[in-house]
Amino acid sequence: MDELPIGRRVAYWRGRRKMSQQVFADRLGKSKSWVDKVERGVRRLDKFSVLYEIADILEIDVQLLLGKDPERRTDALNCIDQVEVEEIRAALEQYDSMSAYFAAVPFPPPLADMRKAVNHAWLTYQYGRYAMLTRALPKLLRDAQAADAGHGGDHALEAARLLGQVYQIASSVLRKLGECELAWLAADRAMTVALRADDRLLAGIATTRVCNALASMGRLRPALELNVTIANQLAPGGANDATPERLSVYGMLLLQGAMAAARLGHPDTVADLIGGAEEAAGVVGDGQNHYWTSFGPTNVELHRAAAAVELGDGGRAVEIDQQRIVPVSFNALMPERRAHHLLDLARGMAQIGDVAGAGEMLLRGDRLAPSEIRCRPIAHAVMSDVLRRTRGAPSPLIAELAEHMGVGV
Numbered sequence: 001m002d003e004l005p006i007g008r009r010v011a012y013w014r015g016r017r018k019m020s021q022q023v024f025a026d027r028l029g030k031s032k033s034w035v036d037k038v039e040r041g042v043r044r045l046d047k048f049s050v051l052y053e054i055a056d057i058l059e060i061d062v063q064l065l066l067g068k069d070p071e072r073r074t075d076a077l078n079c080i081d082q083v084e085v086e087e088i089r090a091a092l093e094q095y096d097s098m099s100a101y102f103a104a105v106p107f108p109p110p111l112a113d114m115r116k117a118v119n120h121a122w123l124t125y126q127y128g129r130y131a132m133l134t135r136a137l138p139k140l141l142r143d144a145q146a147a148d149a150g151h152g153g154d155h156a157l158e159a160a161r162l163l164g165q166v167y168q169i170a171s172s173v174l175r176k177l178g179e180c181e182l183a184w185l186a187a188d189r190a191m192t193v194a195l196r197a198d199d200r201l202l203a204g205i206a207t208t209r210v211c212n213a214l215a216s217m218g219r220l221r222p223a224l225e226l227n228v229t230i231a232n233q234l235a236p237g238g239a240n241d242a243t244p245e246r247l248s249v250y251g252m253l254l255l256q257g258a259m260a261a262a263r264l265g266h267p268d269t270v271a272d273l274i275g276g277a278e279e280a281a282g283v284v285g286d287g288q289n290h291y292w293t294s295f296g297p298t299n300v301e302l303h304r305a306a307a308a309v310e311l312g313d314g315g316r317a318v319e320i321d322q323q324r325i326v327p328v329s330f331n332a333l334m335p336e337r338r339a340h341h342l343l344d345l346a347r348g349m350a351q352i353g354d355v356a357g358a359g360e361m362l363l364r365g366d367r368l369a370p371s372e373i374r375c376r377p378i379a380h381a382v383m384s385d386v387l388r389r390t391r392g393a394p395s396p397l398i399a400e401l402a403e404h405m406g407v408g409v
Contacts (some may be wrong), residue, residue: 009065009089011039012252013058016083027057046128046393048247059086077377079177084134089382092185094369108150114162121169122292126334133173140166148193160197162207164190165292171209175216178377184213204234204249206290208256220260227257228273236280244284248295251280253293255303276299286329294337298329302337306344314351321345339369346382355389358382359398366401374405383407 014024025035037043045051052371055062058085124133144159144166167190172403187209194203207230211223231253236242258273278300286296293299303326308316321341328366330338346361362383366373373379383402387394394402402408 004067005044006042007039007041007043010054010058012044013060013064013083014039017058019058024057028053029199039408043302052084073328074078074145079131079134081370085179085345086140086181087181088134088174090183091145091190092140092170092182094142094145102195108159109147111147111151111155111158111162114144114159116146118162118165118169121166125173125278126294126336128336128372131373132369133169136179137170137173139168145245157197157199160193161199161202164193164197164199164202168206168209169192171213172192175209175213176372176376180213180216184210184217185396187213194345200234201245201249201291204230204253205293208252211256211260211301215263218263224257224260224264225258231257231276233333242283244288245290247284248288248290248293251277251284251295252293253299254280255300258303258307259310262307265311267311270311274304274307277303284338287332288332294334296329298325298333299337302333302341302344305341305348309344309348312351317345317348318352318354328406335369336372337370339365342368343372343376343382346386347378350382350385355386359386359395361389363397363401366404370404373401379406380407 004206014021019027021035021039022032025032028035034043038045052062053063056067059064081092083183086212117140120270121133121136124136138199144163148163150161167186171183171190173185174180174186183252187206191203194206207226214220215223234240234246234250234253236246236250240246244308254277258270258277260270261273261318278297281295281297281300284290284296287295288294301320305317305320308314309318312373330341342361342365345364346358349355349357349361360377362373365379383405385404386398387407391396393399
């Protein structure tokens with residue numbers, strides 16, 4: 001992108017904005033012929049005032065037009081770029097429900113279409129296809145917001161539930177890609193909408209997204225306390241039934257609380273919370289995906305290993321993987337969950353000095369769900385550690401993966 005002529009860069013970003021030459025020319029106050037000549041390089045762009053006006057219309061930094069910034073971030077090759085982040089941010093900044101208070105949305109998207117789109121987005125996330133998901137998110141967010149604003153009566157609650165799920169999907173993928181502030185915003189919206197949808201379990205799982213975002217920003221104690229507080233509210237017993245759905249959400253709240261406790265360095269709290277989740281998982285069993293949690297005994301063991309890594313006990317994480325995780329059950333999990341575990345194992349092996357093993361885990365995770373390894377900042381840190389501590393030149397496969405990740409060899 002850097003070496004392209006400036007006219008070609010204008011054409012590229014105009015295309016990304018889905019703007020025809022005529023529309024672009026009209027907004028710029030120029031003729032279509034003028035735009036065409038600029039994009040073909042026949043006419044020079046040598047006035048900064050015009051460049052800034054073009055950048056403003058295309059909603060990009062003028063440096064991108066000058067070729068002084070890459071199209072994509074170096075730490076997110078083929079994952080998410082500046083334009084996609086800004087498009088998602090713009091979609092999150094919409095307040096269709098407020099506008100609908102004054103004037104109803106005339107043609108909200110049909111709920112049947114929204115259900116299919118939301119299910120597809122969840123599967124895209126759980127298969128670890130983050131680049132595909134981030135490209136689809138802006139439209140999905142706008143459609144879900146319009147549906148929530150436009151459907152009333154008997155359909156209002158379902159529309160709110162669907163919007164709440166879209167916010168959760170957005171929060172989950174944004175957090176993985178290092179966009180923590182946006183992840184927190186989306187998660188906070190998810191919780192608010194879930195309350196309006198009168199769905200306690202959806203609000204419960206939205207809580208885990210809020211807490212994950214908080215933890216990513218270093219707010220570990222609030223993340224621990226909020227997870228545990230809401231888990232106690234949803235715990236089976238008394239007026240609360242013990243359905244697999246409730247147990248799955250309850251169990252995930254405990255597991256995410258355990259992860260925050262591990263990062264705080266509280267092993268006793270970790271053991272207590274994972275023990276509670278293990279009991280719930282024994283009732284639910286493996287092979288479930290209630291509220292898109294993949295909660296069950298095997299997922300509990302994955303979190304047990306991840307907590308060990310956060311506590312600095314990589315050897316324990318490797319031991320859990322070898323002795324407590326059943327390969328058949330592990331292979332039945334969604335690719336995102338498995339690749340995430342392999343990344344945790346890579347971190348654990350690096351902790352105990354098994355640099356070759358850490359590299360092998362990264363390679364296995366990349367074969368399973370490339371975005372989980374290539375797009376996540378934490379994976380980049382592990383790869384950097386592997387390269388730094390490898391004696392001599394890294395293996396060709398590690399060198400190739402590092403290059404794909406944008407990590408210097």
